[in-house]
Amino acid sequence: MYKRPQRLPQSVLERPQLNLHKQGRMERWSHRLAAFLSRPFRSSLSSYKRFLRPIHRESIRLESLTEAEIDSYIAELRSELFKQGITNRLLVRSFALVREVAGRTLGMKHFDSQLLGGLAMFHGNIAEMHTGEGKTLTATLSAATAAFAGVPVHVVTVNDYLTARDAEEMAPVYERLGLSVGVIVHGLSPQERREIYAKDVVYCTNKELVFDYLKDSIVLEDKQHKLHLHAERLKGNQQILEGLMLRGLHFAIVDEADSVLLDEARTPLIISGPEIEQEEQREVYQQAMDIAQELEAETHYLVNQRERRIEYTEDGEARVLQLTDGLGPFWVGRVRCLELVFQALTALHLFIRDKHYLIKDDKVMIVDEHTGRVMEDRTWERGLHQLIEIKERCELSNPRETLARISFQNFFRFYHHLGGMTGTAKEVMPELWQVYGLPVVNIPTNKPSRRKKLGVSISPTEHEKWQKVAEGVRHLHSQGRPVLVGTHSVAASEHLSERLLKLGIEHQLLNAKQDQSEADIVARAGEPGCVTIATNMAGRGTDIKLSVDVEASGGLHVILTELHEASRIDRQLEGRCARQGDQGSFEVILSLEDTILSEAFSDLLKRFFAWPVPSALRTRLLSILMRRAQKQLEADHARMRAELLKQDERQREILSFTSSKI
Ligand SMILES: Nc1ncnc2c1ncn2[C@@H]1O[C@H](COP(=O)(O)OP(=O)(O)OP(=O)(O)O)[C@@H](O)[C@H]1O
Structure with a gap:
């Protein structure tokens, strides 16, 4: 049943609702300028740093409490948050409590960097925390605080594996805090979904969430406004309300925010009817x-x-x-x-x-x-x-008939309150602000990074590239170091797998065809000498835990074999190694025949490759060209997203017109 949530304080809720697509060029530029000028005020880290000392003071007090005393602390805090809303004083107490409980249940107390990340996302920002800094644990601070105040929370991420893993790993914290937690993954029935969405904190993927929303909107037809819902309730029409799965869109914490809010926002989500x-x-x-x-x-x-x-x-x-x-x-x-x-x-x-x-x-x-x-x-x-x-x-x-459609952009803008986190947001800061009104706050790392970047090498043909990759893998494998090779497609991962088989190198393959034992594959990927070939499936979010001897031998080595359509995606793959101050190294092995390059500069590149210049200079210049090609592609995709949003809004206007009954 649809319940009105306890609202967050107004200051937290105030986010400008920008709609660039009804504006002219001048207005767009003025918004960009305003976004730039207002950033230091809205996303200043120092305003969150002042919370650290009081949180630590409260943490020290909590350390000495017995389990029974923690129970009473939770009950008292919940009731105050429910009555007063989220004031700064209660925010400090709640963060300190979640930190203490995480320490007791998981053996991990939030670092200062995580407290800052939690504060930033709670205040409606995207917290840019480097890969491996522990965003999964960070999310518990904001999610539990909002849930204490009675606000239904959705923690949204990109795939079923990460959703289930994050919820399972963090469940002990929520359960100890007396909060219920649920996971929405593919294959659940509407009744199961309804029960899960009724929980305090729900972990879900962006796609499942949006499809459930679309299904609810089909049930509601033209009664989607909250006044309509109140009217239905007053009329005693429980049937329509009980048919809904979601409890409304209140507070969403979006993990891998650049992927969910931007990369995936190029395709609208559509619910189809029965087959025609x-x-x-x-x-x-x-x-x-x-x-x-x-x-x-x-x-x-x-x-x-x-x-x-x-x-x-x-x-x-x-x-x-x-x-x-x-x-x-x-x-x-x-x-x-x-x-x-x-x-x-x-x-x-x-x-x-x-x-x-x-x-x-x-x-x-x-x-x-x-x-x-x-x-x-x-x-x-x-x-x-x-x-x-x-x-x-x-x-x-x-073919099927289209019953309902929405873009991710429009969907996420419906939330009362939105925050997020990712390791890679700096390139897309203006778009996150323009489309969602979300500023980005860069959070410093807990420990300095020890990642060794071994640079880029470019071969003239694909054949030579794969040879180089296979040689590199053989060398590292013989030294007992684990290696993760990222490929762009299933076909490329299979091609490399065949080569390694011929060389007698044992390895594991993670791609869309072999996704049954994903958790096992990731669990073994950090063992000595383990070679893992993976498509984008392991490019984001996966946490490869290193065995003790591996850390001593130099950590995980990651090889990128083709540039992705955005440098952020490459940096995500890079972020699989050297996490939390561990050792690790990263290398890029490309070829002139890779799609991104051959399409952009095919003739120019081939002629350039034949020039008699020192190879280091040639590689440097080629890398610059590649990044340019990638930047061009990023700009094209940003344009496509803006176009989709425009279309979505146009369609909405048409639909609202056609659905009005005389
Ligand atoms: N406070 C903490 N104390 C000890 N270990 C921690 C702490 N926070 C996180 N970790 C560990 O750090 C590792 C990385 O965590 P996690 O996968 O959540 O990082 P992430 O920021 O989400 O990474 P990615 O950007 O790749 O998604 C995990 O193994 C986790 O157990």
Whole structure:
């Protein structure tokens, strides 16, 4: 049942609601300027540092309390927070209590850096804490404090593995504090979800959460405003309220915030209805595929792999219309003909097997590009899924009708209060502020980093790159050091795996095809001589614990084998080693044939590579070019996100207009 939560104090709730997409260029720039000027006030670390001393004073007092005295302290604090809301005095007491309980239950007391991170996210910021600084433990401070005050809390992260792991590891803290904690993962029934969302603190993935929200919005139809909900309750219409899963959107702590709030925000989330049985569609899709195969690249269409874009040429449009002429009743109307053949071209040229999707049990399964995981039960829209099925000769599924859709941007802006954390936010600070009104606070590390960066090496061909990677792995493996190799796609991970097998190097593979024993693979990855090849699945959030002898031999070595579409994602992989002041090293091995490079500067690079310049200088210059290509891609993606938000808002306006009843 929908319950109004105990609200956070107004000062905490006041976040500017910016909506850039209804503004002109001048306004946008003035907001950017305002964001820049207001940053020092809104995100100053010093304002949080002043809380440290009182928290430590209170911590010392708590250390001497018996378990029974801690129980009474919890009861008293809860009741005060519930009655008074979250004042600074109670915030200090709550943080000190959570710290003390974490020490007693997990043997880990929050470091000062974690207290600062907790304070920053509690006050509606993104806490930028370096990789491995212990964000999982940090989140307990804000989550428990808000939950004590009666505010339902969602701790949101990017995948089921991290959600379940974080909730399980932190459960003893919440349970000792008398708070209930639940986990939402794929495959739960609506009733199970309803029960879990009723708990004080809920760990969930962004996708599960948004889909549950969309399902609730279908139940509510046009009664989504809170006044409507109150009216329904007054009318005694419990049925509609009891049909909801969520208790509203109150306080969300977003872990891996740059990934959840930005990287994933390029694709809207859509709820589909039942399948539409349309026998004649099969023939139409096959015809579209045949026509697409008949068209010639460069003459009829242009493919830009880097931006993942296809365009018709003038000749191409004319050819499509010519080829579709007289094909049947579906093929009337220029826009429809061009769109379906366009989707077929997209299926043929932009979607690659074992990178964007897998074939499992004769079905096309989408691989999430950001997390490297298979997204069960998800399909692409507007015939694209069916066209990929035709391309791969799989059994054709029926298209589905769209019932509800939303972008991540619009969804997260619905929360009363939003905070987050990540290891990599500095590049996207302006976007986080513009879209969500979230300032970034950089939190210093607890201990200085001991990560050794071994630089970049670039081979002319992919073949030579993989040879170099395999040689490097063999060398480190023989020294008994664990190695983690990050690859861009399932296909690349399998290719390297075959090479290592030929060299007789034992290793473990973590990709979308082999995700059954993820926790076991991660648990072994820090053992002496253990070699792990992983796609993006291990790129974020995974905590590889090192065995004692490994720390002495130099720690975990990480190899990046292809640049990702954002330097933040590369830094996340780098962050798997040398965590919490441990030893560790990081190396980048690339080739001129990597997609990001070959698309951006193919001819220039090849000529440049042949120049007779010292190899160190050449590598340096090539690295600069690569980062430029990456920056360009980041800018393209930011534009796509802005475009999606604009579309989403336009659609919302249209929908609200069409849903009004006269
Ligand atoms: N206060 C603490 N005392 C001792 N160990 C800690 C403390 N906080 C965290 N750790 C340890 O630090 C390691 C890293 O923690 P965690 O995985 O939460 O980091 P993270 O910041 O989320 O990393 P990433 O950015 O990669 O997601 C874990 O092994 C955890 O047990």
